[in-house]
Each structure stands twice: as C-alpha cells, then as structure tokens.
Amino acid sequence: MIMALVLTPAIAAALALVLPGGARRVLFPLTAAVHAALTTFACLSTPAAAFGGWLGLDDLGTLFLAVTSGIFLAVSVYAAGYLEREVPGPRSDALGSGVFSNARDAIFVACMLAFLSMMTLVTLSQHFAVLWAAIEGTTLASAPLIYFHRHRRSLEATWKYLLICSVGIAIALLGTFFLAVAGQLGASGEQVMDLTSLLEAAPGLNTPWLKGAFLLMLVGYGTKMGLAPMHTWLPDAHSEAPSAVSAILSGALLNCAFLGILRARQILEAAGEAAFSGHLLVVFGLLSMVLAAFLILGQPDFKRLLAYSSVEHMGILAVGVGLGGAAAAGSMLHLVNHSLVKAMLFLVAGNTLAVYRTRTIREVRGVMVRTPVTGALWIVGLFAVVGSPPFGTFLSELLVLRGALHTGGVLVSVLFLGALAVAFVGLSGAVLRMVQGLPPGGYVGMREPEPWLSTMPPLALAALALLLGLWIPGPLRHIVVQAARAVGGGGF
Amino acid sequence: MPWVDIALVVLILSCLRLLGGSRLVACISTVALQGVLLGFVPLALHGVTVFSGVALAALTVAVKALLLPWFLRRAIREASILREVQPIVSLNLSLLFGLGALAFSGWAAARLPLPPGAPSLGAPTALFMVLVGLFLVVARSKALTQVIGFLVVENGIFLFGALFAHDTPWLVEIAVLLDVLVGVFVMGIALFHINRAFDSIDSRRLHELHDLVLDAPSANEGTP
Numbered sequence: 001m002i003m004a005l006v007l008t009p010a011i012a013a014a015l016a017l018v019l020p021g022g023a024r025r026v027l028f029p030l031t032a033a034v035h036a037a038l039t040t041f042a043c044l045s046t047p048a049a050a051f052g053g054w055l056g057l058d059d060l061g062t063l064f065l066a067v068t069s070g071i072f073l074a075v076s077v078y079a080a081g082y083l084e085r086e087v088p089g090p091r092s093d094a095l096g097s098g099v100f101s102n103a104r105d106a107i108f109v110a111c112m113l114a115f116l117s118m119m120t121l122v123t124l125s126q127h128f129a130v131l132w133a134a135i136e137g138t139t140l141a142s143a144p145l146i147y148f149h150r151h152r153r154s155l156e157a158t159w160k161y162l163l164i165c166s167v168g169i170a171i172a173l174l175g176t177f178f179l180a181v182a183g184q185l186g187a188s189g190e191q192v193m194d195l196t197s198l199l200e201a202a203p204g205l206n207t208p209w210l211k212g213a214f215l216l217m218l219v220g221y222g223t224k225m226g227l228a229p230m231h232t233w234l235p236d237a238h239s240e241a242p243s244a245v246s247a248i249l250s251g252a253l254l255n256c257a258f259l260g261i262l263r264a265r266q267i268l269e270a271a272g273e274a275a276f277s278g279h280l281l282v283v284f285g286l287l288s289m290v291l292a293a294f295l296i297l298g299q300p301d302f303k304r305l306l307a308y309s310s311v312e313h314m315g316i317l318a319v320g321v322g323l324g325g326a327a328a329a330g331s332m333l334h335l336v337n338h339s340l341v342k343a344m345l346f347l348v349a350g351n352t353l354a355v356y357r358t359r360t361i362r363e364v365r366g367v368m369v370r371t372p373v374t375g376a377l378w379i380v381g382l383f384a385v386v387g388s389p390p391f392g393t394f395l396s397e398l399l400v401l402r403g404a405l406h407t408g409g410v411l412v413s414v415l416f417l418g419a420l421a422v423a424f425v426g427l428s429g430a431v432l433r434m435v436q437g438l439p440p441g442g443y444v445g446m447r448e449p450e451p452w453l454s455t456m457p458p459l460a461l462a463a464l465a466l467l468l469g470l471w472i473p474g475p476l477r478h479i480v481v482q483a484a485r486a487v488g489g490g491g492f
Numbered sequence: 493m494p495w496v497d498i499a500l501v502v503l504i505l506s507c508l509r510l511l512g513g514s515r516l517v518a519c520i521s522t523v524a525l526q527g528v529l530l531g532f533v534p535l536a537l538h539g540v541t542v543f544s545g546v547a548l549a550a551l552t553v554a555v556k557a558l559l560l561p562w563f564l565r566r567a568i569r570e571a572s573i574l575r576e577v578q579p580i581v582s583l584n585l586s587l588l589f590g591l592g593a594l595a596f597s598g599w600a601a602a603r604l605p606l607p608p609g610a611p612s613l614g615a616p617t618a619l620f621m622v623l624v625g626l627f628l629v630v631a632r633s634k635a636l637t638q639v640i641g642f643l644v645v646e647n648g649i650f651l652f653g654a655l656f657a658h659d660t661p662w663l664v665e666i667a668v669l670l671d672v673l674v675g676v677f678v679m680g681i682a683l684f685h686i687n688r689a690f691d692s693i694d695s696r697r698l699h700e701l702h703d704l705v706l707d708a709p710s711a712n713e714g715t716p
C-alpha cells in the first residue's frame with residue numbers, strides 16, 4: 001500500500017517518456033486520479049509500515065499526503081488542457097526575451113509525476129535521512145519544470161532555485177547529522193534517526209546538539225519552504241514556471257518542506273524544548289509575514305504578487321505552530337485552506353496570462369468583461385486569500401490570531417494583524433484593478449473562449465475552500481486535530 | 493588516529509587553496525583531492541573491517557574524486573569557459589575571510605560537547621568547509637564556481653557525517669551520494685543552457701528577475 005503510493009507515479013513517469021502524445025495526456029490525470037484513490041484508501045485504513053519502518057503513514061503525514069494528492073489531481077486536469085493548447089515550436093516571448101520554445105511534453109509530464117512521487121515519499125518518511133533525500137528529490141524533479149519555457153528568465157529562475165535550495169537542503173542534512181550526535185551523547189548512547197526511536201529517546205537527547213539540529217533544519221528546510229530571509233528563490237521560480245507548476249509549488253511543495261520542520265519540532269516537543277523551537281518559529285514566521293506584506297504592496301507582477309502571498313501564508317503557518325495550542329490546530333487547518341486557495345489562484349492567473357500575454361498588473365484591465373468566469377474566480381480567490389468570511393481561511397487565521405493574543409503577547413499580535421492588513425490592501429488593490437474596468441483598446445464587448453479544462457479545476461478548488469469555511473467534515477477535523485497534537489498543539 | 497588528523501589538516505589547506513586559487517582547473521583538482529580524502533577518512537577512523545565500509549569508500553572516491561571532477565572539466569571544455577575564476581571578492585580578501593572563518597569554526601565547535609572517540613579537529617574542519625563553500629557560492633561570479641562552492645558545502649557535511657554519524661545505515665549514505673551526483677548533473681545541464689543563452693556562465697548576467705522594476709515592452713507583442 002505504502003509502496004504503491006510512491007511507485008505508481010514513479011512508474012507512470014517512466015511510462016510518460018515512452019508513450020505517444022495522446023496517451024500521455026490521458027496518463028497524466030489518470031495517474032493523479034489513481035494516486036488520489038490510493039490516498040483516500042490509505043487515509044481510511046491505517047496501512048502497515050513498509051521498508052523496515054522507514055516509510056509509514058502517521059497522523060501528520062496523512063494530512064500532508066491528502067493535501068498533496070488532492071491539489072495534484074486538480075492541477076493535472078488543468079495541465080492536460082494546458083498542454084493541449086501550448087503551441088509547439090519556437091515563438092516570441094511576450095515579456096521580451098526573444099524567441100523561445102517549450103521543453104518536450106514528455107519531459108513536463110514525466111517530471112510532474114516524478115515530482116508527485118517524491119512529494120509522496122516526503123509525507124511517508126518516518127526516517128530523517130529518507131525525509132532529507134526525498135525533499136532533495138523534489139528539488140531535482142521540479143527544476144526542469146521551472147525551465148519548461150526555455151528562455152533566459154526561466155533559466156535564471158531555475159538556476160537560483162537549484163542553487164539556493166540545494167545549499168539550503170544540504171544545511172538541513174547537517175542538522176540531521178546533529179540529531180544523530182545528540183542521540184549518541186544522550187542517555188541511550190545510540191545514534192538513531194528514525195522518528196519512532198527518536199521520539200522515545202527524546203527526553204534523554206543531548207540538548208546543545210539537539211538545539212543546533214533544530215536550528216539547522218529550520219534554516220535548511222525553511223529555505224525550501226520560503227521563510228524570509230531565505231525566500232529569495234521563491235518569487236522567481238513561481239513567476240517563471242508554467243502556472244500549473246506554480247500551483248503545485250505553492251500548494252504542495254512548500255507544505256512538504258514545512259513537514260520537514262514539523263518533524264524536527266516533534267522531536268523538540270518530546271524532548272521538552274517546545275519553547276525554544278516555538279520562539280524560533282514565531283520569529284521566522286513573523287519576519288516572513290511582514291517582509292512579504294510590504295513586497296506585496298506595490299508589486300507590479302501578478303504572479304510574483306501571488307508568490308509573495310505564499311511567503312506570507314508560510315509565515316502564518318510557522319507562527320501558528322510556534323505558538324502551539326489551538327493556534328497549532330489553526331495552522332494545520334490553514335495549511336489545507338492555503339493550498340486550496342493558492343493553487344486555485346495560480347491556475348486562474350495562468351488563464352489570465354494566456355489571454356493577456358502579460359504578467360504586469362497595470363496592463364491587465366477588464367478581466368470580468370473579457371473572461372467572466374476567470375474574473376469571478378479572481379474575486380472569489382481574493383476574498384479567500386485575504387482571509388475574509390465565509391471562506392475557510394477566515395476561521396484558520398482567526399484561530400492563529402487567538403493563539404497570538406493568548407500566548408504570544410501584544411507585539412506578536414500587532415505584527416501579525418499589521419502584516420495581514422498590509423497584505424489585504426496590496427492584494428485587493430491589485431486584483432480589483434485587474435478585474436474591473438474595460439479591457440485595453442479594441443476588446444470592448446469581446447469575450448474570449450474559456451475552455452472548461454482551465455476553469456473547472458480552479459472552480460472545484462474554490463468550492464472546497466468555501467465549503468471548509470462553512471462546515472468542516474468530521475474526518476478532516478479529526479485529521480487536523482491529530483496532526484496538531486503531533487506537533488504539540490491542541491484541539492479547537 | 494594521526495592519519496585522520498593529517499587528512500583533516502590537508503582538507504583545511506585545500507579549502508584555503510580554493511579561496512586563494514585563480515585557476516578553475518586547479519580548483520576542480522582541489523575538490524577532487526577532497527573527494528579522495530573523504531573516502532579515506534572513515535577507513536582511517538574505523539579501520540578496514542567490513543566490506544560495506546570499503547565499498548562505500550570506493551563509491552565516495554568514484555563519485556567525488558572522479559565522476560564529478562570529470563563532469564566539471566568537461567563542462568569547461570564544452571562550454572569553452574575562460575579558465576580563470578572571476579572573484580567578486582578579491583582573492584586576498586577571500587583568504588582573509590578564510591582565516592576568520594577558521595577561527596570562528598574553532599570557537600563554535602568548542603562550544604559543543606564532543607562525542608567520545610571523535611577527532612577533536614573534526615567538527616571545526618567540517619564547519620570550516622561548509623563556511624568556505626557558502627562563501628564560494630556568493631563571492632564568485634561564475635556559475636561553475638558556484639557549483640564548486642556547493643560541492644565544498646556537501647563535502648563538509650559529508651565529512652561531518654563520516655566522522656560523527658557513523659551509525660548511519662549505508663543505504664542512507666548512498667542516497668546522499670546519489671543526490672549530490674544527480675544534483676550536480678542537473679546543475680551541469682542548466683550550466684550548458686546558461687552558456688548557450690547568455691554566451692557566458694557569469695551568474696552576474698542572470699539579473700533580469702527582481703521586484704518593482706518590470707520593464708516589459710508592450711503587452712500584446714507575443715503571438716496570442
């Protein structure tokens with residue numbers, strides 16, 4: 001069962017390289033659907049651990065696996081339509097980098113599926129070294145995706161992504177080794193790296209090495225998660241990658257890196273060092289929120305706008321877990337909400353980019369007139385991403401805020417609310433400007449065709465985001481609370 | 493035991509050479525030398541006892557001292573890269589940074605309790621290598637030199653693992669090696685593309701992506 005989850009997309013990725021174009025486009029969403037079905041099955045029945053206990057599905061992993069698989073399914077349907085529409089052969093770049101052509105379809109599909117396989121492996125890892133290798137694997141599988149449009153800017157983004165994330169993740173490996181040393185110098189005198197043994201041995205671990213391990217892993221995996229000040233690769237990669245890839249990066253990959261930090265947090269929690277790790281998480285989280293909020297303000301490019309919004313939301317997640325208690329549960333809930341909303345917004349941004357051929361906000365006007373469905377989705381997405389009722393983000397941000405008021409103190413609450421307010425102003429100003437008004441010259445009254453493959457997936461994600469604001473299904477509530485308990489939080 | 497210390501001292505010297513060296517090929521050879529030493533250190537520390545240890549040492553040398561340097565040399569040839577490093581921070585200042593980093597590594601490592609049986613020079617050397625690698629990534633302008641910097645960071649962490657985390661299952665160590673190998677290969681492919689697209693692998697030419705200034709020409713230029 002566990003192996004099937006990892007191997008299905010991996011085998012499909014190999015198949016994608018040899019199958020002809022038509023079959024490949026069917027294979028892609030089909031594999032995603034099979035993966036989603038397997039995930040559902042695995043979440044309902046607790047599957048046995050595999051690979052000598054190194055791979056398994058615990059409460060925390062279940063939440064992340066479900067989110068990853070769900071987002072991937074929606075995006076794969078969208079991407080199938082996207083590949084259909086992309087013209088093969090050289091064409092001129094709308095943003096002025098000369099002529100470019102896309103990488104082959106086969107590479108896109110194969111890398112996407114390999115990417116899914118690696119992210120699944122991250123969620124299933126019960127061993128810190130496997131976790132590390134899997135997160136590094138996600139970097140390598142996704143780098144060719146960012147360079148799908150073969151022009152200079154995407155190459156620059158790919159280079160930054162590869163270098164910054166590889167170095168960052170290397171630092172997380174050092175943290176993993178620190179953990180082993182903490183075990184050797186601890187009460188048991190043994191070097192262990194698997195989660196179960198570490199959780200058992202946690203109270204006896206050597207404290208200085210353990211703290212060092214957490215700091216290194218926070219910086220290392222935080223680089224990949226996009227926490228400020230290590231976030232510099234994120235806006236470039238998100239804006240240059242095809243929108244379907246950006247949606248996966250924001251909706252699933254950042255979560256996987258966050259899982260790396262949460263695993264380390266689990267150990268510190270069990271070792272009685274929850275306060276140390278909590279303070280660090282709150283500091284990095286608030287820094288990300290504040291920095292991203294001000295970069296959102298006045299941002300001229302709508303995909304970078306969404307990317308910085310992701311940095312901000314990653315900050316919210318870190319703050320929530322750092323505060324603990326009900327805020328941690330809020331953070332876990334927010335993770336689900338943010339993935340739904342941000343994946344949806346990137347897909348919508350892709351639709352707008354396809355019609356307007358520009359990412360500059362001031363050159364986009366009248367989305368509502370030209371493409372009404374996309375325009376409406378922009379509005380819905382805007383309300384969801386800034387956390388206004390009745391969307392799920394409202395509830396989850398409220399839970400984190402309540403935690404900030406109760407345990408964080410005045411400064412944390414003020415910074416948290418301030419960043420949210422600044423981001424609200426920046427996001428709503430940009431999005432409302434794009435949606436309203438009349439399209440630039442010659443397009444008055446003209447409606448562009450909106451293929452259902454590119455509107456249905458974001459519509460479905462938006463519906464889910466709305467549903468979570470009105471009613472949280474019992475099983476999801478259970479998973480969220482269990483995941484929050486695993487990282488030292490409580491119910492809500 | 494003294495053999496390990498000698499290897500560690502040579503590793504420190506090799507890092508100083510990387511900081512002060514001006515020829516790319518010499519830098520690549522230095523990284524290859526580090527690879528040989530990294531294969532040697534675990535053997536010298538634990539002795540030749542089990543087959544898996546020897547196999548792992550051989551694999552380390554094969555990947556870090558033969559395969560990756562060969563690949564980087566090939567990249568220089570194929571992309572006809574100029575054979576000199578282009579430092580953003582001058583070589584003399586780089587060496588000065590090296591001395592500072594060495595002092596800092598010694599100070600920082602002394603603050604952590606040492607596991608029994610580990611060489612006292614181990615933690616400072618590993619930390620020093622990581623710092624030098626990070627410095628090379630930011631202080632050298634060529635994309636290829638940044639790859640060398642990344643390799644030095646990896647080497648430092650690998651050394652730490654070999655010295656302190658010796659109970660790591662061999663499967664994990666192979667996975668680590670494999671990740672580095674694939675990582676550098678992917679970087680190498682990106683390097684070829686950078687060279688083709690920019691006629692140079694100077695990473696300072698990679699400067700189109702930034703915030704607030706987006707000088708895009710007219711919107712509807714592309715084929716709709």
